[in-house]
Amino acid sequence: MSSLALPAHAGLKVLGVEIGVSTLEQVRKQAAASGAVKNGGTNTWSEGPTLEVPGSSYEIQGLNSVLYIFTPDEKLTAVVMTMQNHRFDEIFDVLAGKYKMVKKERPFVGNNFAKFSAPDSIIELDAPHLSFEMQVRYMSSGFSKAWRDGLQSQRQQKRNNDKSSF
Numbered sequence: 126m127s128s129l130a131l132p133a134h135a136g137l138k139v140l141g142v143e144i145g146v147s148t149l150e151q152v153r154k155q156a157a158a159s160g161a162v163k164n165g166g167t168n169t170w171s172e173g174p175t176l177e178v179p180g181s182s183y184e185i186q187g188l189n190s191v192l193y194i195f196t197p198d199e200k201l202t203a204v205v206m207t208m209q210n211h212r213f214d215e216i217f218d219v220l221a222g223k224y225k226m227v228k229k230e231r232p233f234v235g236n237n238f239a240k241f242s243a244p245d246s247i248i249e250l251d252a253p254h255l256s257f258e259m260q261v262r263y264m265s266s267g268f269s270k271a272w273r274d275g276l277q278s279q280r281q282q283k284r285n286n287d288k289s290s291f
Contacts, residue, residue, distance in 0.1 A: 137246040137248075137263060139204050139206075139263045140183065140191065140204065142155065142193075142201055142204070144201055144202065144203070144204070144263055144265050145200060145202065145245065145246075145265050146200070147200070148199050148201070149201075152193050152195075152201060153176060156176060156178045156182065156191075159178070160178060160179060160182025161178070162176055163176070163178070164176065165192060168194045168195075170194075170268060170271045171197070171202050171271065172196075172197050173198075173199065173202065174195050175192055176192070177191070177193075178190065178193070180206075180207070185206075185208075186212070187208045188206060188207075188208050189208060189258060191204065191205070191206050191207075192204070194268065202264070202265045202268040203262065203263060203264040203265065203269075203272075204263045205263075206261040206262075208259055208260075208261060210252040210256060212259070213250065213252045213259055216250055216261060217231075217237075220239065220261075221239070221241070223241075224248055225241060225242045227240040227247075228240040235254045236251075236252065236254045237250075237251075237252040237259075238251050238252070245265060245266050246263065246264060246266060247264050247265075247269040248261070248263050249261070249264070
């Protein structure tokens with residue numbers, strides 16, 4: 126997890142904060158000025174603290190909630206916005222106009238997904254089929270790798286557990 130401790134280059138801003146630059150206290154202060162802030166515990170992948178803020182604290186249509194994820198040294202490493210999925214096309218167009226597209230899955234029916242890159246960061250737009258919500262994830266490259274590796278490890282562990290049950 127040492128890659129999480131390395132600061133990302135300044136530049137990827139979301140909701141007025143910067144991935145790899147903003148601190149827990151800076152984000153807490155800024156979010157508290159808009160509305161309620163709740164401590165969300167320790168994140169599994171970053172091993173750092175999290176803050177949860179209701180979407181109503183921001184003037185963004187269809188925003189349900191925001192999760193700020195920090196490294197153990199309290200630097201912002203990810204922002205996860207949960208939104209109503211009917212905004213997928215609109216948010217996709219905004220992100221496509223600002224960042225380099227890495228991957229796009231937009232079938233007529235099914236999961237909608239897009240991945241964009243920025244310096245030392247990844248932005249993902251993920252709208253699962255039949256869900257009323259989607260996520261817009263702004264992540265440092267280190268957090269993105271730790272999260273993906275962790276999910277892969279969980280899937281492998283589940284397969285191993287399933288195998289041993291038969």
